[in-house]
Amino acid sequence: QPTKLCSQLASCQSRLAVSLLRQSFSLSAPMAEYHLSAQLHGHEDDVRGICICGDVGVATSSRDKTVRFWTQHPEKKREYVLSKTLVGHSSFVGPMVWAPPSDRFPEGAIVSGGMDTLVLLWNLHTGEVVGTMKGHTSQVTGLAIDDNGDIISSSMDCTLRRWRDGNAVEVWEAHKVAVQTVLKLPSGELFTGSSDSTIKLWKGRTCLHTFSGHADTVRCLAQMPGMGILSASHDGTIKLWALTGQPLLEMIGHTSLVYSVDAHSSGLIASGSEDRSVKIWKDGICVQSIEHPGCIWDAKFLDNGDVVTACSDGVVRIWTTDNNRFCSDEELATYTDIISQYTLTRKTVGGLKLMDLPGVEALQVQGNNDGQTLIVREGDNGVAYSWNSKELKWDKIGEVVDGPGDAAQGQVYDGAHYDFGKLISL
Structure with missing residues (x-):
């Protein structure tokens, strides 16, 4: 039975990868703690999403109906400045995906989805909408770009849509209830997470496998380089899965809904939750919890290992382990006071x-x-x-x-x- 044998082999390879990961961590030096590096002010409401645009900058989406694009300060490298404010959605904006520079978009492009059911394509050079994709009947929850440039979107309307040149060339019901996220791996696999608590692996419109294990909504999916995929759930856990569907690790520590998860090439994992914390995980163990003055809608790693967080207080924050990029003592004291006051009002x-x-x-x-x-x-x-x-x-x-x-x-x-x-x- 070749199929069964391949599945068993893949499972053994994935477990070997976990074992090697554990060994590498046990041999490594203790991890340096993350400290506040920068705070990006500009949004007027909850920051809902983060999109790392290569080494060009960072895009953030918000309940204030905008997408904002931030670039590094030309002199103060730890700081970011607001480069563009993208206005076009009529309701709050959530998922985004970045298209690298091309002949059509010399500075790259951003695709965004919103509660207004629209998928918008933005030219980063001009900051203008150059494509409006209509068809979803409910909130757009996830976005991905295929190798051929097609845009794939997921929605609360239970469907996935494939867009080509602004037109929907494929539409299918991916789950019986809301689809919360979509993930496209560089190796070609396409995954969806849903309010039905499952993850599905797709080839075209055919579901190849259903991953079951979460007890509540699967809110976010992310690639774990060289190992599989990560899932964040409203059940308060993060799971690591082999691409064949075997659960490899479960991370427990959040005390409320987990909205986001991301991984870095170093093996570190970051997760954001309704419990107002971003947790940093190493080998399935929480090694640091970073408190915020509001729930964390999203958290993403920069290539250099810094973590960007999207908070319900409307502020984007960057955290680093590099003491050359720590914020000033005055800014840290102010932030500490904000946390203290917020905690008092909620306690x-x-x-x-x-x-x-x-x-x-x-x-x-x-x-x-x-x-x-x-x-x-x-x-x-x-x-x-x-x-x-x-x-x-x-x-x-x-x-x-x-x-x-x-x-x-x-x-x-x-x-x-x-x-x-x-x-x-x-």
């Missing part, structure tokens, strides 16, 4: 918003009855006190923390529910 203790709690000055007011409980904000924590009517003072009970389960099942304090059982003993 809950025992089901209560930390910022809604009274300060320690509330302890200066006497209680109404013995055993009355009062929760106050002390720094970044919520602390519970009990009124001692005999000694006329508030006795500290302990710090209130969130825990598993529904906080609404706890008791009520000032109209809100909290759980007395989640106290840290003093």
Whole structure:
């Protein structure tokens, strides 16, 4: 049975690659940590997507309906400047793909897809739309360019479309529910990820194989050089698959939906999540978690190993391990303060918003009855006190923390529910 034998051989080769990867990591020096390098301000709403345009620049898409193209500062190499703002979509823009320079596009081109159901082709030299592809009936979710220049798009309308010279030359239902992403490998394989929690491998309009293993929507796919493909899922995990469909590694660490995943030639993996973090993975282990003031819609590696992140606060950030490209101490202090303030506004203790709690000055007011409980904000924590009517003072009970389960099942304090059982003993 040649087919079965080939499949087994491919599986063995993929597992050998994983083994070699592990050995290379174990022999390598400890990985340097990523630090903030630059912040790109310009978008007016969530940054939804990132497209690395070779060594030409970086394109970003946003809920503000624009695509923005950034190039390196001519003198300050760690900084980027806004080169062009591409205006043409009527709703928020998501996926993008870059077409390298050609006779038609000496500076390259960008293809973008939006919630407006359109696929637009942009001339980077002029910043103008030179192609509008209409046909999808719902949001465009993924884009790829084939070797012959065809554009392939995926959509929430469950279809894949192949565009040639602006016309749809192929349309087919790829999944029974929304297609969330499409990936074309240099070796020719075409993959789709869907809200049905599966990944499909295609040859033309024929599905060759269905990868099953995720428990929720497959949101993003990326190539893992020399090994297979990566998938990011709403189930909170990232998986590495052999091209034959065998799951090779599972990366667990995010605490919410994972929206993006990307890999670098060094073997490092970056993932972005609703949990406001970008995680850096090495050999399937999270080696660093980078906190942001908002959810991470996308994260991509530059060739030099730097990581670009797209955040819901409207800012594009670049992170590096090269101390020659670290941002200034002042910029880092400002960013650290933003993270601290954002965390405070979002933090809950025992089901209560930390910022809604009274300060320690509330302890200066006497209680109404013995055993009355009062929760106050002390720094970044919520602390519970009990009124001692005999000694006329508030006795500290302990710090209130969130825990598993529904906080609404706890008791009520000032109209809100909290759980007395989640106290840290003093």
